[in-house]
């Protein structure tokens with residue numbers, strides 16, 4: 261939403277789901293009357309209404325090994341709004357291959373994390389999270405999604421404007437219950453399956 | 464010796480966020496965390512598997528530096544150490 265308002269020229273929204281009632285506490289593009297409609301299409305309508313001057317492409321498709329490369333073909337960066345690490349690892353692979361940044365975010369309850377992955381410079385997602393946490397039904401507090409999403413949008417904005425210090429090589433941890441933000445340094449894993457600890461590119 | 468253990472996110476809810484503990488000489492990082500978690504079964508089981516090893520997704524840091532969880536049993540704690548234990552989160 262904020263990326264649209266910022267005027268990011270082209271946004272590509274990939275989602276294969278329909279709007280459900282349980283999405284509405286955090287996915288604030290959708291309204292009750294949208295329940296049952298395709299998310300990508302509704303998102304496009306809403307974003308286009310917020311900013312008619314940008315281009316929004318709606319991809320009503322599953323992100324998988326077959327589709328992910330064409331989806332991201334001309335992208336300047338990838339924003340992770342996923343709830344599953346296997347698909348995140350796919351995005352990580354594409355980011356590494358295309359040498360574009362991956363703006364990572366994850367949430368659970370009142371907790372969140374975010375980092376910006378610059379392939380060849382920072383550790384990749386697999387270096388940072390080599391093993392996904394066990395599957396659970398995530399209780400999601402809408403504000404946590406908003407907070408982490410806002411950090412990701414801030415990162416995108418800085419990256420596109422070449423301003424400030426990105427969350428590169430730093431994992432931000434948000435504990436909403438305690439009202440605390442921390443960051444921890446993350447390191448390249450020389451044995452990483454995805455990037456083998458390669459750090460060769462100057463950004 | 465005085466050591467600080469910090470549990471993040473869900474781990475912190477179950478075990479307390481910051482614990483200042485008295486560690487014994489020769490204690491490993493794994494021993495220390497196990498002892499700190501032993502009072503709360505749910506907390507212990509979220510971090511350790513049935514063999515008492517760190518679950519593979521658990522991230523362990525010593526003085527802001529990541530240590531491989533499989534090495535935590537052989538790395539000894541020293542006076543003033545800060546051990547941080549946290550789970551990556553997956554939702555979106």
Ligand SMILES: [Zn+2]
Pocket residue numbers: 383384385386387388449452453454455456457
């Ligand atoms: Zn890596």
